[in-house]
Amino acid sequence: MKLFTFKGGVHPSENKVQTENEAIQTFDAPKMVHVALLQHIGAPLNALVKPGDRVLKGQKIADSEAFMSAPVHSSVSGVVKKIEFLPFPLSGKVNTIIIENDGEEELAELTTIKDWKSAPKEDLLAMIREKGIVGVGGACFPTHIKLNPPKDVTIDTLVMNGAECEPYLNADNRLMLEDPKSIIEGIKIIMHILGVKNAKIGIENNKPEAIASMIKASEGDNGIEVCPLKTQYPQGGEKQLIKAILDREVPSGKLPSAVGVVVQNTATAALVYEGIVKGMPLIEKVVTISGKAIKKPMNLKVRIGTMFRDMLDYAGVEREDVDKLVMGGPMMGMAQHSEDVPVVKGTSGLLALTTAETNPCKAKNCILCGKCIGACPMGLEPLMYAKLAKFNQWEEMGKYKLMDCISCGSCSYICPANRPLTEAINIGKAKLRAMPRK
Amino acid sequence: MAKLLKMGPSPHVRTSETVEKVMYDVIIALLPALLMAVYVFGIQALTTTLIAVGTCMATEGIMQKIMGKDIDIKDGSAIITGILFAFVVPVTMAYWIVIVGSVISILLGKMLFGGLGHNIFNPALVGRAFVQASWPVAITTFVLDGQAGPTMLDAMKRGLDGTLVAAGNPYVNALLGKMGGTIGETSAIALLLGGAYLIYKGQVNWKVPAIIIGTVGIGAFLFGGDPIMHMLSGGLFLGAFFMATDMVTSPYTEKGQMIFAFGIGALVTLIRFKGGYPEGMAYSILIMNGVVPLINKYTKPKMFGGVAK
Numbered sequence: 001m002k003l004f005t006f007k008g009g010v011h012p013s014e015n016k017v018q019t020e021n022e023a024i025q026t027f028d029a030p031k032m033v034h035v036a037l038l039q040h041i042g043a044p045l046n047a048l049v050k051p052g053d054r055v056l057k058g059q060k061i062a063d064s065e066a067f068m069s070a071p072v073h074s075s076v077s078g079v080v081k082k083i084e085f086l087p088f089p090l091s092g093k094v095n096t097i098i099i100e101n102d103g104e105e106e107l108a109e110l111t112t113i114k115d116w117k118s119a120p121k122e123d124l125l126a127m128i129r130e131k132g133i134v135g136v137g138g139a140c141f142p143t144h145i146k147l148n149p150p151k152d153v154t155i156d157t158l159v160m161n162g163a164e165c166e167p168y169l170n171a172d173n174r175l176m177l178e179d180p181k182s183i184i185e186g187i188k189i190i191m192h193i194l195g196v197k198n199a200k201i202g203i204e205n206n207k208p209e210a211i212a213s214m215i216k217a218s219e220g221d222n223g224i225e226v227c228p229l230k231t232q233y234p235q236g237g238e239k240q241l242i243k244a245i246l247d248r249e250v251p252s253g254k255l256p257s258a259v260g261v262v263v264q265n266t267a268t269a270a271l272v273y274e275g276i277v278k279g280m281p282l283i284e285k286v287v288t289i290s291g292k293a294i295k296k297p298m299n300l301k302v303r304i305g306t307m308f309r310d311m312l313d314y315a316g317v318e319r320e321d322v323d324k325l326v327m328g329g330p331m332m333g334m335a336q337h338s339e340d341v342p343v344v345k346g347t348s349g350l351l352a353l354t355t356a357e358t359n360p361c362k363a364k365n366c367i368l369c370g371k372c373i374g375a376c377p378m379g380l381e382p383l384m385y386a387k388l389a390k391f392n393q394w395e396e397m398g399k400y401k402l403m404d405c406i407s408c409g410s411c412s413y414i415c416p417a418n419r420p421l422t423e424a425i426n427i428g429k430a431k432l433r434a435m436p437r438k
Numbered sequence: 439m440a441k442l443l444k445m446g447p448s449p450h451v452r453t454s455e456t457v458e459k460v461m462y463d464v465i466i467a468l469l470p471a472l473l474m475a476v477y478v479f480g481i482q483a484l485t486t487t488l489i490a491v492g493t494c495m496a497t498e499g500i501m502q503k504i505m506g507k508d509i510d511i512k513d514g515s516a517i518i519t520g521i522l523f524a525f526v527v528p529v530t531m532a533y534w535i536v537i538v539g540s541v542i543s544i545l546l547g548k549m550l551f552g553g554l555g556h557n558i559f560n561p562a563l564v565g566r567a568f569v570q571a572s573w574p575v576a577i578t579t580f581v582l583d584g585q586a587g588p589t590m591l592d593a594m595k596r597g598l599d600g601t602l603v604a605a606g607n608p609y610v611n612a613l614l615g616k617m618g619g620t621i622g623e624t625s626a627i628a629l630l631l632g633g634a635y636l637i638y639k640g641q642v643n644w645k646v647p648a649i650i651i652g653t654v655g656i657g658a659f660l661f662g663g664d665p666i667m668h669m670l671s672g673g674l675f676l677g678a679f680f681m682a683t684d685m686v687t688s689p690y691t692e693k694g695q696m697i698f699a700f701g702i703g704a705l706v707t708l709i710r711f712k713g714g715y716p717e718g719m720a721y722s723i724l725i726m727n728g729v730v731p732l733i734n735k736y737t738k739p740k741m742f743g744g745v746a747k
Contacts, residue, residue, distance in 0.1 A: 007742075012451055167451065239742065252743045324444050330451040337443055351450075358450055364457045364513070365555035370690030379741040383690070401741060409449035416455040417555075422447045 003205055004244040005230035008377040010410045012167050012233060012331065014206055018290050018297040019170045024178055026301045027314065029076045029101050033305030034342035035061065036088040037095040040134045041141050042068030047097055053080045056108035058281050060130070061097055070142040071132045072345075074099055075283035075303035077106040089308075089327045089334060089341045096342070099305070110279030121193050124276060131275030132282045132345070137161055137236070137265035138328055140346040143272065146264070147193050149257040155194050159245055159256075160187060160201040162210065162266040163229055163236030166329025169349045171286040172267050174299045176203070176210035179270060180217035186269030187224060189276055194262055199224045200245045201266065206231040233331060234408040238263045240377050252404050267348075285347055287311065293321040293352035302343050308350055309339035323358045326351040331409045364417040372411035372421060378404050382411035382421045389424035394431040402428050457554075460685070461514025463639050467632035468521050468680065474615045474625035478582075479529040483621045486529060486536055491520030493540035501549040515554050519543050522562035525622025525676060526720065527569065530581050535573055539565040559727045560687050563720050570720075580618030589618045590671040594663065595716040612670035623673040633679030643692060646699045647678035653703025654710075661711040673719035674706065687727045694730075694737035701726045 037045040043066035049055055055074040063071040078101045086096040113119050113127055129144040149155055160183075164172040176183060187199050201218070203211045205228045218224040227245050229235050239250045241263060248259040256263050267286070274280045283304050290297040295316030302311060308325070326333040328349050372382040380401055388397045405425055412422040475483035498516040502509050523543050527536065543565030551557040570577050580589055588596070590612065611617045615625025622629075636642040651669050658668035668674075682688060682702050689698050702722045709718025 010453075012453070243742070249743045252741065254743070320441055322441065322443060324446075324450050326448075326450050331449045333448055333450065335443070335445045335448075335450060337445055353450055358444075359452050359454065361452065361456060364510075365553060367457055367460070367555045367685050368690050369460070369685040373690055373739050374692075376739070377742065379739045379744065381739065401744075404741065404743070407448075413449045413452050414455075416453070416460055417457050418452065422449070426447055 002228070003230045004202065004227050005232055005235065006240040006243045006377055008375055008379070008410070009232045009234060009240070010375050010413050011231065012413060014231065015168045015290070016170055016173070016206060018168070019288050019299055020173060020207075022170070022174070022298045024174050024286055024299045024301050027303075027306065027311065029103075029105075029303050030306050030310055031101055032081070033075050033099050033101060033303055034086065034307065035072055035074065035097045035099065035305045036086075036342055036344055037062050037072065037097065038088070038090070039072055039140060039304070039345040040068075040070045041139060042066060042070075044094060045069060045072060047083050047095065049080050049097065051080050051082055054078070055080060055099060056106050058110055058283060059108035060132075060281070068142060068145065070129055070134050070144070072304070073132055073281040073283050074108075075305050076101040077104045078102040087338060087341050089336055089344060089347065091334065110281075112279035113276050116189050116276055117192065121195075124189065124193050127276050128272060131271070131280070133268065133271045133275055134282070134345050135265055136267050136271065136282075136285070136345055136348065138332065138346055138348060140344075143264070143268055146262060147190060149194075149262060153257045154260055155196055155257060155262055156198065156260045157246060158187065158191055158194055158196050158199040159241055159261055159263045160199060160266050160269060161236050161238070161241055161263055162201050162203040162207075162214065163241060164207070165204055165231075165233045165236040166331055166333070166349070167233075168290045168351055169288045169329050170299055171288045171348045172265070173207045173210050175267055175270060175286055176207070177213050180213045182270040182273045183214070183266050184217045184221065184224065185277065186271070186273035188221070189272050190264060190269060191223070197223045201226045202229050202235070202241050202245050203227070204229045204231045204235055233410065234377055234406070237377060237406050237408055239406065252401065282345055285343055285345065287343065287347050288349045289315045289351075290349065291322075291326075291352040292354040292357055293318045304345060305342045307340060307342055308336065311343075311350060312339055312352065317352050321354045322352045323355045323360070324351075324353045326353060330357070331413065332407065361418045363419055366417055366419055369416060371414045371416065375410040375414040377408060377410060378406060380405060382425070383419070385424045385428055386419045386421050389428055394428055394435070397428040398432050402432060405429070457515075458513050460641055461518060463636060463641050464518050464680065465514055465521065467635045468518070468525070468622070470628035470631045471525065471622045471625055471676070472521070474628040475525075475529075475621045478615050478624060479621060483529050486527070486531065486533070486621060487521055487524035489533055489536050490524035490540045491517050493537045494520035494523070494544050497541050497544040498549065501545065502553070505549070505553070507553060513554065516544060519548065519561045519565075521622070522560075522680060523565045526562060526566045526620050526673060527577060528580050528619075529621050530579055531576055535569060535576055539569040542568045555686055557686060558730070559724055560681050560684055563681065563724050566720050567724060580620075582616070582618045587618055589716065590667060591710065591716040594667065595710070609666060609670065612667065617671070619671070620673065623676040626670045626675045629675040629679055633675070636679065636683070642679065642683045643695060645692070646683050646688070646695050647675075649696055649699035650674070650678040650682055650703040650706075653700055654706050657703065657707030657711070661707065663711065668710065672717040677702070677719040677723055681723050682726075687730065689730050689733045689737060691734070691737045691739055694733045697733050697737065698726050698730065701729065
């Protein structure tokens with residue numbers, strides 16, 4: 001079988017085996033859900049409810065006038081207890097609506113567009129926004145904006161990201177195995193919105209069952225093709241995926257639309273189908289719970305607003321052994337300082353990693369081995385960033401094309417001297433963004 | 439109180455590779471050549487090596503103390519410098535010169551630049567260059583089986599018959615290392631074994647030694663020399679596998695490394711055929727070390743999306 005890939009990258013221990021055969025379990029809705037009012041890239045939302053209000057499952061409870069936003073919905077039926085400024089997993093604090101679940105599971109009235117094939121594009125995009133759908137691959141970019149590229153570009157291909165190149169995670173993998181039809185239906189809706197004839201589904205070849213499942217589900221659909229990818233991190237990076245499958249290079253500083261492509265996550269496609277045809281907003285998320293400190297690694301379908309602590313208790317965790325608690329994958333996920341933060345739309349994994357996995361190690365001098373250069377999928381020189389950051393040479397970092405860095409972490413992963421490369425990169429990017437544009 | 443969770447940016451996992459593992463891989467790879475040296479030159483090859491290693495580690499430790507850095511002499515880099523310095527001097531070299539050379543290797547070659555990773559030139563070769571300038575006779579006196587004689591390259595340079603250097607088939611002798619030369623350079627087969635280990639472990643790009651050795655072979659052929667003998671003799675294998683591949687003092691992109699390797703091979707050929715010395719490996723590597731920043735500047739990796747289509 002022909003395998004698609006890109007240049008560079010790393011191949012960390014996959015650690016998929018712990019959960020790849022674990023069917024998705026549904027986690028009971030908790031007694032209290034904490035719905036954070038910032039679950040997308042963009043502006044925080046304003047609450048549409050107040051303490052004491054009764055809300056229904058699927059009811060919109062917060063929205064914003066801002067262009068870059070997507071509303072959130074109640075994931076249970078019950079009574080709003082409080083709206084508080086609370087910690088959430090994307091660092092810092094944000095307004096959070098706390099709802100007491102009454103266990104009735106009473107559904108709000110759900111709007112649908114059953115006959116999407118004859119619906120105008122604008123209605124479908126509005127419906128996607130109304131259902132609170134964002135790119136659940138991790139970035140949480142509002143989907144209705146991504147599916148509405150600038151008028152001056154022509155989109156010819158939809159690339160579906162089923163790579164799931166992050167180690168440990170199997171949420172997308174299990175969804176492709178257990179519900180491929182929803183994904184394919186969602187892809188058809190997205191193709192209709194974009195007006196494209198071709199869709200390519202990229203899946204890493206360490207998920208042969210998912211590849212087979214998606215091939216079977218897409219049989220007879222002309223234009224939808226499954227492309228097996230070499231297992232190599234960050235194969236699921238947007239630009240890497242386009243290069244691998246279509247051999248098109250997104251120019252520096254440009255978006256995929258510049259080469260006629262829109263990229264969507266496979267799980268997002270399933271949400272589009274659920275939202276438009278069944279009317280269900282984004283209120284549930286499949287989360288892989290794994291890591292050496294977890295007693296029973298599993299894939300769990302949870303309500304948005306479920307606390308990490310409850311999920312960890314359910315899966316069983318050796319708290320003394322946990323070195324880092326990570327939301328997302330080990331390569332790009334975010335370290336958590338507390339278990340008392342809620343699941344958000346971008347939560348795809350919850351990893352309790354031990355020191356055997358994080359492998360802490362003292363930083364040494366750079367030995368100029370060049371491994372970071374070989375690993376950088378963007379063709380940059382990460383070692384220079386650590387050097388320049390040490391002397392506050394932020395503008396010089398810009399000349400070394402720092403803003404092209406996709407923050408995949410491959411350089412930090414591969415560095416034998418454990419240089420603080422991503423640290424330097426993060427600070428450098430923040431400094432450059434804060435600088436006045438010339 | 440509950441255990442505190444560790445924060446910090448992604449990635450949250452890292453490779454099992456460490457600087458120590460890289461260094462100890464090189465040390466393991468140098469062992470076959472050391473064994474062959476003891477076999478060919480006797481136990482003094484081992485004592486000289488141990489003295490050089492001990493002196494290098496002590497010098498590094500003292501310098502780290504003076505410079506206010508963490509004492510970190512067990513990372514393996516000083517051990518490598520010690521072994522390599524011993525490998526590029528003859529077995530008859532007086533111990534006190536070995537000690538002076540080792541001190542110079544670490545002091546001038548490494549620590550004055552700032553320590554591991556900051557040096558421009560290969561430390562062991564800095565030590566050798568110093569000794570060559572100071573005691574030129576001591577470093578060119580080669581003894582085999584109790585008899586002093588010219589090296590193969592020396593013999594070829596002066597137009598002597600190569601078979602005079604040692605009894606037996608000269609090619610077989612060169613492969614095994616049964617000929618005059620410095621401690622670690624003579625056995626091509628032992629060096630090749632160590633080099634293959636480093637290539638297998640991913641610490642060395644095979645193209646670097648291949649280009650150096652190939653360039654010298656082709657060069658020797660063009661200048662009318664014996665290509666096989668030129669490839670197998672002198673410090674070519676030692677330098678090609680263990681010094682030109684030193685991460686710190688060679689370019690960091692593959693393209694850069696290939697230019698660097700070709701430069702070394704070309705310089706060795708020129709020195710051997712047109713220069714005053716019969717051998718030129720050490721100086722060729724040192725000269726090319728100095729060119730590395732320039733090579734790095736012009737062999738930057740190709741940036742993704744850098745050229746708009």
